[in-house]
Amino acid sequence: MLLVDGKIAEGAAATAYGWVQSIREQKTITFVILMENREPLQLVIKDKRLARKVKVHASIMVKGRVAMTERAPRGYEIHVEEISVLNKPRKIPPFDIMAKEEPSIDVRLDYRPVDLRRPSSMAVFKIRARALQLFREYLVNNGFIEVNTPKIIATASEGGSALFPVMYYDRQAFLAQSPQLYKEELTMAFERVFEIGPIFRAEQSRTMKHLSEATSLDVEAAFLSNEEIMDLIEGMVKHVIKGLNSEPQLFAALKAKPPALPERFPRFTYSEIIEKLKGLGEDIAFGDDLTQKSLEEFGNMAGGFYFITEWPAKLKPFYIMPKENGLTSSFDLMYMGLELASGGQRIHDPVMLRKSIKEHGLPVSSFKFHITPYYYGMPPHGGFGLGVDRFIMVLTDRKNIREVVLYPRDLRRLVP
Ligand code: ATP
Ligand code: MG
Numbered sequence: 257m258l259l260v261d262g263k264i265a266e267g268a269a270a271t272a273y274g275w276v277q278s279i280r281e282q283k284t285i286t287f288v289i290l291m292e293n294r295e296p297l298q299l300v301i302k303d304k305r306l307a308r309k310v311k312v313h314a315s316i317m318v319k320g321r322v323a324m325t326e327r328a329p330r331g332y333e334i335h336v337e338e339i340s341v342l343n344k345p346r347k348i349p350p351f352d353i354m355a356k357e358e359p360s361i362d363v364r365l366d367y368r369p370v371d372l373r374r375p376s377s378m379a380v381f382k383i384r385a386r387a388l389q390l391f392r393e394y395l396v397n398n399g400f401i402e403v404n405t406p407k408i409i410a411t412a413s414e415g416g417s418a419l420f421p422v423m424y425y426d427r428q429a430f431l432a433q434s435p436q437l438y439k440e441e442l443t444m445a446f447e448r449v450f451e452i453g454p455i456f457r458a459e460q461s462r463t464m465k466h467l468s469e470a471t472s473l474d475v476e477a478a479f480l481s482n483e484e485i486m487d488l489i490e491g492m493v494k495h496v497i498k499g500l501n502s503e504p505q506l507f508a509a510l511k512a513k514p515p516a517l518p519e520r521f522p523r524f525t526y527s528e529i530i531e532k533l534k535g536l537g538e539d540i541a542f543g544d545d546l547t548q549k550s551l552e553e554f555g556n557m558a559g560g561f562y563f564i565t566e567w568p569a570k571l572k573p574f575y576i577m578p579k580e581n582g583l584t585s586s587f588d589l590m591y592m593g594l595e596l597a598s599g600g601q602r603i604h605d606p607v608m609l610r611k612s613i614k615e616h617g618l619p620v621s622s623f624k625f626h627i628t629p630y631y632y633g634m635p636p637h638g639g640f641g642l643g644v645d646r647f648i649m650v651l652t653d654r655k656n657i658r659e660v661v662l663y664p665r666d667l668r669r670l671v672p
Contacts (some may be wrong), residue, residue, distance in 0.1 A: 290409040373492035375509035405438035431456035439476040476639030482585040552593030574616040599640025604629035
């Protein structure tokens with residue numbers, strides 16, 4: 257909190273509250289960087305007795321006068337006349353927040369709020385917050401309405417086994433693995449919807465890109481073809497990256513910058529990719545999933561963002577619209593070897609939907625409430641789910657998803 261008498265100008269009286277990030281002592285004066293509302297504010301203390309009260313990590317209140325100077329991060333500094341220490345650390349911090357060397361991710365997570373005082377760690381979450389704002393801005397400007405759907409559900413939304421059971425009074429329920437079915441139903445009334453919320457997946461392996469609780473950006477729109485949905489997600493990604501490119505100061509502490517944007521994201525069909533992989537000595541039979549190794553090899557060749565389209569039906573969930581030859585109107589958005597989003601056109605005919613649920617080996621009875629509205633005029637629709645955490649990894653050039661989630665949950669970690 258910063259209170260200034262009148263404008264920020266030479267000699268103005270100022271009061272600042274914040275925490276001490278660093279102290280630099282010189283012969284006669286002491287420079288302190290006070291973090292005030294997540295931004296550095298330079299303090300100049302000329303009285304050594306006053307300076308001795310200040311410790312790194314302490315919360316303080318200072319009163320003084322503004323001095324305009326190019327040498328301070330904000331273009332001004334505060335010449336301190338009075339200091340109150342509001343609270344000071346009682347223990348030696350687990351690591352030096354200004355050290356060049358990064359502590360291990362496990363130590364960082366064990367002391368997460370302290371870790372967030374490290375400039376690079378704070379930068380990741382400022383970028384994350386800004387990216388979420390830009391996603392929303394793009395979608396709202398394109399006629400989407402933000403919705404919230406339940407996270408406690410009765411049956412799996414996609415089939416599959418990666419579900420967390422929970423006790424729901426005297427019954428069993430599950431944590432939602434995606435808002436898929438709800439967002440599709442909502443296109444009936446709202447035409448264009450999106451949700452930013454948690455998805456829960458009981459992932460059995462420990463990887464750098466899977467968590468048990470992730471944040472998904474789910475988008476669903478009536479009347480768009482598969483190609484148009486790809487145009488939409490491409491437009492959205494470009495909007496976010498261009499927005500961030502215009503704020504380079506957000507990236508200063510990271511020694512990274514947002515990924516480069518091609519004129520257009522290349523679109524390869526699944527079949528084209530397995531052909532190209534043959535050229536790289538990788539033999540994937542039609543209908544088999546692309547292995548992580550092959551995705552990485554292909555990703556290195558493609559470089560940056562690209563789409564994989566027209567996946568075989570057996571690799572996609574029941575709600576995806578089939579095409580001829582066992583293919584589907586579907587896509588994955590990739591960045592190098594990393595899957596960022598899956599989407600496509602959906603089945604909107606109730607009879608076809610029932611049939612597809614059966615063919616995917618799922619019990620139709622569990623989907624009764626989902627199929628019912630389809631009999632009352634469901635519009636043709638499509639959409640995608642984008643992993644927000646994975647997208648932030650790409651934006652900030654972090655290799656471990658745990659770095660870009662405040663309190664990650666994985667196979668091992670349930671605290672803090
Ligand atoms: P993957 O094959 O990488 O496990 P998926 O195909 O199972 O992903 P989808 O069901 O398509 O995932 O979910 C949409 C998006 O949500 C994914 O593209 C990914 O970005 C993100 N996502 C899915 N599962 C996780 C997870 N466990 N942790 C983090 N992000 C996830
Ligand atoms: Mg997927």
